[in-house]
Amino acid sequence: MTHMHIPDGILPVWLWLSGFLLMVLVLAFSLYRLRGMDGKRKIPLLGALSAAMLVTMSLEIFPIAYHLNLSVAAGILLGPSLAFVAAFTVNLMLALLGHGGITVMGLNTLLLGAEAMLGHTLFYLLPDRLDTFWRAALATVLALFLVSLLLIAIVGASHVDVQTFGHTHPPEALPEAEHPGAGSPALSTFAVMVLSLGAVGWLIEAAVTGAVIRFLSRVKPDLLAHVLHKDTCAAHAAGGRK
Amino acid sequence: MIDVARIDHWAANGTGPFHRASVMSKLFFLFCVVAAAVLSRDPAPLAAAIGMLIMLAILCGLPWTTIGFLSLYAAVFASVYAVSLRGGGRIAAVVLLKAVTPAYAAGMLIVSTPYPRIFSFLSAFLPEVLSAGLFMTYRTLFILLDMMDNFATAIRLRGGFTPGNFLKNGSNFAKGIGALLVRAVERSARLYAVMAVRGYSGSMAERSIGTISRNDWLPAGAGISILGLALWWN
Numbered sequence: 001m002t003h004m005h006i007p008d009g010i011l012p013v014w015l016w017l018s019g020f021l022l023m024v025l026v027l028a029f030s031l032y033r034l035r036g037m038d039g040k041r042k043i044p045l046l047g048a049l050s051a052a053m054l055v056t057m058s059l060e061i062f063p064i065a066y067h068l069n070l071s072v073a074a075g076i077l078l079g080p081s082l083a084f085v086a087a088f089t090v091n092l093m094l095a096l097l098g099h100g101g102i103t104v105m106g107l108n109t110l111l112l113g114a115e116a117m118l119g120h121t122l123f124y125l126l127p128d129r130l131d132t133f134w135r136a137a138l139a140t141v142l143a144l145f146l147v148s149l150l151l152i153a154i155v156g157a158s159h160v161d162v163q164t165f166g167h168t169h170p171p172e173a174l175p176e177a178e179h180p181g182a183g184s185p186a187l188s189t190f191a192v193m194v195l196s197l198g199a200v201g202w203l204i205e206a207a208v209t210g211a212v213i214r215f216l217s218r219v220k221p222d223l224l225a226h227v228l229h230k231d232t233c234a235a236h237a238a239g240g241r242k
Numbered sequence: 243m244i245d246v247a248r249i250d251h252w253a254a255n256g257t258g259p260f261h262r263a264s265v266m267s268k269l270f271f272l273f274c275v276v277a278a279a280v281l282s283r284d285p286a287p288l289a290a291a292i293g294m295l296i297m298l299a300i301l302c303g304l305p306w307t308t309i310g311f312l313s314l315y316a317a318v319f320a321s322v323y324a325v326s327l328r329g330g331g332r333i334a335a336v337v338l339l340k341a342v343t344p345a346y347a348a349g350m351l352i353v354s355t356p357y358p359r360i361f362s363f364l365s366a367f368l369p370e371v372l373s374a375g376l377f378m379t380y381r382t383l384f385i386l387l388d389m390m391d392n393f394a395t396a397i398r399l400r401g402g403f404t405p406g407n408f409l410k411n412g413s414n415f416a417k418g419i420g421a422l423l424v425r426a427v428e429r430s431a432r433l434y435a436v437m438a439v440r441g442y443s444g445s446m447a448e449r450s451i452g453t454i455s456r457n458d459w460l461p462a463g464a465g466i467s468i469l470g471l472a473l474w475w476n
Binding site for chain 2: 046073216
C-alpha cells in the first residue's frame with residue numbers, strides 16, 4: 001500500500017508536477033551514479049529484478065487484497081541507484097496497465113524508490129549479528145512505515161477540497177445539505193486506513209522479504225555480498241583516485 | 243493476475259484500425275483522455291467519455307470486456323480514496339470515473355500496441371539505460387510469468403501446501419519467490435551472455451518515433467473529442 005493508486009485528476013497539478021520533477025532529478029542523479037557501471041551486465045539484471053517485482057505485484061494475497069512489492073528486496077539486491085531505476089521501470093509499466101494514475105507516476109516512483117533505497121540503507125545499517133531474516137524483515141517494516149508516512153504527507157499536502165471537487169459551480173452556490181459530512185479533507189480517515197491496512201501488509205511483506213533474502217543468502221550468497229553493485233562503487237572510487 | 247501474455251497476443255495479432263494507427267497518435271489519444279480526466283469535475287462528461295471509449299473499442303474489434311476488467315482494477319483502489327474523502331455519492335462517482343476512464347484508454351493502447359513499439363517510441367526520449375531496461379523487463383516478464391503459472395502446482399505437488407498452516411505455506415511461498423529471483427538473476431546473466439555473443443554493445447532498443455499516417459485520424463480524433471467534451475462541460 002506504499003504506492004498510490006490515486007487516479008488522475010485528484011491531486012493538484014502542482015503536486016504531481018513536482019513529483020515528476022523530483023523523480024527526474026533523482027533519476028538523473030541515479031543514472032549519474034551508475035555512469036561507470038557495467039551496463040552489459042547491469043541492464044539485464046535491472047530488467048530481471050524489475051520483472052520479478054512486476055510478477056509479485058500481480059499476485060494478490062487474499063483476503064486482504066494486498067500485493068507484495070519486493071521493493072526492499074530489490075533495494076538490497078540492486079543497490080539504491082539501480083533500485084530507483086527499477087522503481088521507475090516498474091511504475092511506468094504499471095501506469096500503462098491502469099494500476100494507479102499516469103499523472104501520479106512521478107510520486108509513485110519516488111515512493112517505491114524511497115522504499116527500495118531506505119530498505120537497502122537500513123538492511124546494511126542493522127548489525128550483522130542479527131539473523132539475515134530479521135535484518136531484512138526489520139528493514140522492510142521500517143522502510144514501509146516511513147514511506148507510508150510520506151504517502152500520508154503527500155495526500156495531506158494535496159489539500160483536496162471536497163466542497164469544490166466534483167463540481168463546476170462555485171463552492172458558495174452549493175447547498176450544505178448536499179454534502180453531509182463533507183468539510184476538510186478526511187486525512188485522518190485516509191491515514192487510519194493506510195496505517196491499519198498497511199500494517200498487516202508490512203508484516204506480510206517483511207516475512208516474505210526476510211525469507212527471500214535468507215533463502216538467497218543460503219542459495220546464492222554472492223547476491224548479498226554486494227558484488228552486483230559494489231564493483232561500480234569501486235570503479236568510481238578508483239576513477240576518483242586517478 | 244494480470245494476463246500480460248494475452249495482452250501481448252492481442253497487441254501483436256490484431257488488425258483493426260486502432261492497431262494500424264501509429265504509437266504517437268495513440269499516446270496523443272491517451273494524453274487527451276488523461277487531460278480530460280484531470281480537468282473534469284463532473285461525472286457526466288467522464289461517463290460520456292467512458293461510453294465513447296467502450297463504443298470505440300467495440301467498433302475497432304478490441305477486447306472491450308477485458309479492457310473493462312483491467313480498468314476496474316484501478317477502480318478498486320480508487321474506491322478506498324473515494325471513501326476517505328467522505329464527499330457523498332457524487333464525489334465518489336467522479337473519483338471512480340477519473341480512475342476508470344484513463345485506465346480504459348491505457349488498456350486500449352496496450353491491447354493494440356506491442357510493447358516493443360511503445361519502448362521504441364519512448365527510447366527516442368529516454369536515456370539508453372532506461373529504454374534498454376524497459377525492454378529487458380518486458381522480455382524477462384514473460385519468462386517469469388510462465389514460471390509463476392506452474393508455481394502453485396509445483397508447491398502442491400511437492401507437498402509445500404498444507405491447508406490451514408499459514409506459517410508453513412508462507413515460508414514455502416517465500417522460498418518460491420526466492421527461487422524466482424534466483425532464476426531471474428540467472429536468466430539475466432544468460433541473456434547477457436547471448437547478447438554479448440550477438441554483438442551487444444550497450445544499445446539494444448530500436449529508436450523510432452514513427453510517422454503520421456491516415457490511420458491516425460481515429461485515435462487522434464477520439465482523443466480530441468473527449469478532451470473537447472470535458473473542456474466544453476467545464
